Amino acid sequence: xxxxxxxxxxxxxxxxxxxTFLIEDTCFAIESDNVTEVLQRGVINKVPLAAPAISGxxxxxxxxxxxxxxxxxxxxPPATHSIKQISLIVDISNEWYCFLVDKLLDVKAFxxxxxxxxxxxxxxxxTGVLPDTDHLIHFLSPEKILKNLLDIRxxxxxxx
Amino acid sequence: MADNEEFISExxxxxxxxxxxxxQDLVALEKQPHDSDxxxxxxxxxxxxxxxCGFFGFxxxxxxxxxxxxLLGLLRDGKISFNKxxxxxxxxxxxxxxxxxxxxxxxxKEGDTSFSDLCQRLDGACVSTDTDSLIQExxxxxxxxxxxxQIDQGINQKSMPAHDQIPTSSVVNxxxxxxxxxxxRKPDSTRKTATESGDKKSHPAxxxxxxxxxxxxxxxTIVDLVGELVLARNQLRTTVTDEPxxxxxxxxxxxxxxELQEVAMKTRMAPIEQLFNKFPRIVRDVATACGKEVSxxxxxxxxxxxxxxIEKTRDPLTHLIRNAIDHGIEPVxxxxxxxxxxxxxxxxxxxxxxxxxxxxxxxxxxxxxxxxVRKKAVESGLVTNDAAHDMSDERIFQFIFEPGFSTAHAxxxxxxxxxxxxxxxxxxxxxxxxIDISSQRGIGTVVRVRIPLTLAIIPALIVSSGNERLAxxxxxxxxxxxxxxxxxxxxxxxxEGSPVLRLRDRLIPVVxxxxxxxxxxxxxxxxxxxxxxxxxxxxxxxxxxxAVTTAEDHTSHATExxxxxxxxxxxxxxxxxxxxxxSGATVMGDGSVVLILDxxxxxxxxxxxxxxxxxxxxxxxxxxxxxxxxxxxRYLVCETHYGRRVAVPLNQVQRLENFxxxxxxxxxxxxxxxxxxxxxxxxxxxxxxxTSEKLEKEPTDSSVVGVILPHExxxxxxxxxxxxxxxxxxxxxxxxxxxxxxxxxLLVGDSATEVLDIIAASQWSEESPLS
Numbered sequence: 001x002x003x004x005x006x007x008x009x010x011x012x013x014x015x016x017x018x019x020t021f022l023i024e025d026t027c028f029a030i031e032s033d034n035v036t037e038v039l040q041r042g043v044i045n046k047v048p049l050a051a052p053a054i055s056g057x058x059x060x061x062x063x064x065x066x067x068x069x070x071x072x073x074x075x076x077p078p079a080t081h082s083i084k085q086i087s088l089i090v091d092i093s094n095e096w097y098c099f100l101v102d103k104l105l106d107v108k109a110f111x112x113x114x115x116x117x118x119x120x121x122x123x124x125x126x127t128g129v130l131p132d133t134d135h136l137i138h139f140l141s142p143e144k145i146l147k148n149l150l151d152i153r154x155x156x157x158x159x160x
Numbered sequence: 161m162a163d164n165e166e167f168i169s170e171x172x173x174x175x176x177x178x179x180x181x182x183x184q185d186l187v188a189l190e191k192q193p194h195d196s197d198x199x200x201x202x203x204x205x206x207x208x209x210x211x212x213c214g215f216f217g218f219x220x221x222x223x224x225x226x227x228x229x230x231l232l233g234l235l236r237d238g239k240i241s242f243n244k245x246x247x248x249x250x251x252x253x254x255x256x257x258x259x260x261x262x263x264x265x266x267x268x269k270e271g272d273t274s275f276s277d278l279c280q281r282l283d284g285a286c287v288s289t290d291t292d293s294l295i296q297e298x299x300x301x302x303x304x305x306x307x308x309x310q311i312d313q314g315i316n317q318k319s320m321p322a323h324d325q326i327p328t329s330s331v332v333n334x335x336x337x338x339x340x341x342x343x344x345r346k347p348d349s350t351r352k353t354a355t356e357s358g359d360k361k362s363h364p365a366x367x368x369x370x371x372x373x374x375x376x377x378x379x380x381t382i383v384d385l386v387g388e389l390v391l392a393r394n395q396l397r398t399t400v401t402d403e404p405x406x407x408x409x410x411x412x413x414x415x416x417x418x419e420l421q422e423v424a425m426k427t428r429m430a431p432i433e434q435l436f437n438k439f440p441r442i443v444r445d446v447a448t449a450c451g452k453e454v455s456x457x458x459x460x461x462x463x464x465x466x467x468x469x470i471e472k473t474r475d476p477l478t479h480l481i482r483n484a485i486d487h488g489i490e491p492v493x494x495x496x497x498x499x500x501x502x503x504x505x506x507x508x509x510x511x512x513x514x515x516x517x518x519x520x521x522x523x524x525x526x527x528x529x530x531x532x533v534r535k536k537a538v539e540s541g542l543v544t545n546d547a548a549h550d551m552s553d554e555r556i557f558q559f560i561f562e563p564g565f566s567t568a569h570a571x572x573x574x575x576x577x578x579x580x581x582x583x584x585x586x587x588x589x590x591x592x593x594x595i596d597i598s599s600q601r602g603i604g605t606v607v608r609v610r611i612p613l614t615l616a617i618i619p620a621l622i623v624s625s626g627n628e629r630l631a632x633x634x635x636x637x638x639x640x641x642x643x644x645x646x647x648x649x650x651x652x653x654x655x656e657g658s659p660v661l662r663l664r665d666r667l668i669p670v671v672x673x674x675x676x677x678x679x680x681x682x683x684x685x686x687x688x689x690x691x692x693x694x695x696x697x698x699x700x701x702x703x704x705x706x707a708v709t710t711a712e713d714h715t716s717h718a719t720e721x722x723x724x725x726x727x728x729x730x731x732x733x734x735x736x737x738x739x740x741x742x743s744g745a746t747v748m749g750d751g752s753v754v755l756i757l758d759x760x761x762x763x764x765x766x767x768x769x770x771x772x773x774x775x776x777x778x779x780x781x782x783x784x785x786x787x788x789x790x791x792x793x794r795y796l797v798c799e800t801h802y803g804r805r806v807a808v809p810l811n812q813v814q815r816l817e818n819f820x821x822x823x824x825x826x827x828x829x830x831x832x833x834x835x836x837x838x839x840x841x842x843x844x845x846x847x848x849x850x851t852s853e854k855l856e857k858e859p860t861d862s863s864v865v866g867v868i869l870p871h872e873x874x875x876x877x878x879x880x881x882x883x884x885x886x887x888x889x890x891x892x893x894x895x896x897x898x899x900x901x902x903x904x905x906l907l908v909g910d911s912a913t914e915v916l917d918i919i920a921a922s923q924w925s926e927e928s929p930l931s
Contacts, residue, residue, distance in 0.1 A: 043751070043752060045628075045752055045753040045754070045755075046628060047736060047742070047755060048626075048628060048677035048678055048679055048741075048755075049677055049678060049739065049741060050736060050739065054735065054736070056753075057732070057733075057736075057745060057753040057755070058753065059391075059747050059751050059752065059753050061388050061391070061392075062384060062385075062387045062388035062391055062747060063384075063730075064730050064731075064732060064733070064745045064747065064753055065733070066732070066733040066735050066736060095733055095734060097733070097735070146735055149735060150735065150738065
């Protein structure tokens with residue numbers, strides 16, 4: 001299969017850009033249109049009783065931004081001290097969210113038509129996979145992640 | 161016409177302000193009919209509206225205002241004199257114009273109603289004066305103006321004559337704005353004169369001078385940005401160097417930022433005058449409808465509060481004023497009989513007090529009978545007869561805010577349907593306010609509404625629990641209670657399976673915040689702390705926290721006064737809001753985020769019972785328990801498995817039973833025995849006294865004596881090795897400082913014995929397996 005990941009300078013109109021990052025050894029990506037900045041993980045204040053994947057709130061220049069640990073969300077073990085997590089700040093309909101990842105890889109252009117949608121489980125935050133030169137890129141939808149987190153809480157509340 | 165839209169919306173804003181002003185002026189004029197300045201001002205306002213809507217082609221509105229203007233012209237020139245009927249008529253005109261404006265605002269058109277009936281009556285009012293003066297007016301209108309009002313010259317010379325000459329006694333649908341050349345000139349000239357005269361006016365009514373309109377969102381953005389600046393400043397201060405020049409600059413930035421923050425916060429504030437100005441009209445209308453004479457006295461209209469709050473207090477205050485007139489102020493004949501002035505008095509007073517705005521609505525009417533309220537409360541089953549008897553008048557009056565509570569004998573169309581006051585209270589409480597009533601029969605009633613200055617900055621306590629800091633809004637806080645060791649002043653007891661705090665005569669359910677939020681297990685929590693007693697609607701409960709934090713650095717956003725912080729409330733993400741535990745968050749001086757507890761949500765999630773469930777049976781149980789402790793002079797002295805001598809107050813002992821070691825089942829951290837088909841939990845005093853870890857380690861004996869405790873504490877027994885004797889205690893109890901579960905040490909018989917606090921002990925062992 002041809003490599004569909006191109007240099008950004010050769011970007012065509014039907015192409016989109018994505019941010020790729022690692023969690024453990026798996027490569028994930030989110031579309032970069034709404035990624036406003038990338039930071040080192042800063043001080044995050046815990047939110048008691050929030051869903052486990054919500055690490056807490058961080059103060060980003062006076063704005064209070066919830067931080068979502070993608071390791072926990074994707075059911076990887078919690079980050080050890082050796083991992084310096086990176087914060088991706090994403091603007092989702094004018095609210096900012098912080099996604100914690102292990103390592104930022106690149107900003108790449110891709111052709112959305114080449115992304116293979118998942119065969120089942122449409123409610124999952126995984127929107128598709130894309131083969132890259134040496135590995136698969138797993139596309140995540142930030143909106144679906146939020147929706148999942150909200151659903152989790154509704155469930156846990158109704159049980160408790 | 162697209163360009164016009166902007167002008168039209170500007171016109172609508174201005175016109176609605178003018179109409180509010182008209183309301184006030186007309187009501188004032190009714191009291192002082194000879195105030196020619198005010199009359200002139202009314203005339204100008206109507207004239208301006210007429211001119212501007214003519215310009216935009218709103219013909220019906222223009223016609224209507226023209227009729228009004230004509231009548232006002234006659235009034236101003238002294239051709240007819242002002243009276244109550246005319247006031248009502250003109251107020252009706254104001255309402256009609258409002259109807260037009262709201263129709264224009266929503267649909268862009270004037271709507272179908274043309275108010276021809278009103279026009280006719282306006283004209284009728286003109287004609288009813290004698291014809292001589294009417295004729296005289298027609299000829300003199302253009303020449304007479306100078307003597308009437310100098311400032312009005314502009315209007316009179318440019319546009320008045322043209323319209324005043326038109327015969328107005330007929331209801332022709334005249335359209336003076338067809339003349340375009342006239343039109344383009346008119347709005348300019350009239351608007352100019354209006355502002356000029358506004359400046360020169362002696363009345364303080366016009367507050368629009370030197371103000372501009374700014375989008376509220378823009379102001380909020382400024383406030384946010386300043387907040388960020390404050391944080392940046394704080395960071396700067398912590399990393400400051402020895403360089404004097406830099407230090408100087410940092411200090412300057414510090415001062416300026418502080419002031420900037422203060423000013424930015426002020427942009428959200430507006431005088432309550434905006435709201436108070438609507439009330440003279442309401443008072444007049446309601447009083448007329450009730451056939452009463454009422455005058456309104458306003459004080460402190462310049463008191464400032466957050467503009468979003470002004471709007472939210474409008475409905476509750478309107479309701480209170482209506483109530484005061486309808487139910488408070490007596491009819492004229494009753495007042496005369498009671499030797500009161502025939503005109504009732506309603507006072508509106510606003511003032512700032514300890515970070516809150518207090519608004520008082522008082523009347524000199526009949527007052528509310530405490531006994532009637534008390535009787536009604538008992539009848540409605542809100543409170544028992546005995547309890548009602550012991551309540552203060554203030555507490556009794558609070559029942560007025562219960563849903564469906566009304567002592568009014570007659571239901572009028574203004575108020576008294578029994579749905580008012582609870583809604584008032586809900587509205588006030590939803591903005592963090594409180595409300596109370598005091599009243600004296602025959603003298604009058606005062607309703608006091610206390611609301612925060614702003615919702616953007618609230619006073620709050622910052623508490624620590626586990627390793628977290630959390631904010632509790634002050635508006636909910638009743639009091640703070642220091643929680644010391646067991647056996648001292650304030651103790652948390654276990655009652656019917658849930659912990660309660662005994663505070664004076666009441667039992668208050670408590671929530672251990674650390675445990676509830678999952679921050680810490682039971683065993684890790686310290687025995688000391690602070691109970692923050694909060695009240696949400698009818699739910700009163702205590703939140704047990706580790707400590708109340710006082711401000712540790714003065715560079716912070718929040719300034720500390722008497723333990724309270726003023727925190728800037730920020731919204732938390734829509735991801736966290738549905739949890740119903742946090743209502744917002746704030747950023748502290750060190751940049752960390754502190755969550756603000758949503759007490760309303762916590763009340764629901766923690767299933768706090770409403771206060772009505774307290775009192776009765778629950779209370780008596782507790783009192784019995786405390787009687788046990790007080791009256792016990794005789795003690796059951798036992799030896800524990802580790803050979804310690806302990807005493808249990810004899811009247812807390814139900815009976816004694818022997819258990820074989822083999823009958824004891826360990827389950828989790830506790831041990832149980834089966835008695836009468838039910839499990840009884842064994843409490844090991846050695847564990848409470850920290851002499852051993854577990855009951856099963858018990859070294860020698862094969863049997864255990866169970867001291868069965870009263871039923872109120874659940875199925876519990878204290879497990880000891882043997883009973884020594886029953887002996888009398890002497891002297892006073894020597895309180896132990898550290899051990900929980902002990903009341904203290906007492907001379908029982910002839911040796912010092914540790915006295916078990918069975919209430920704490922039973923709770924201690926009941927709670928620990930849960931954590």
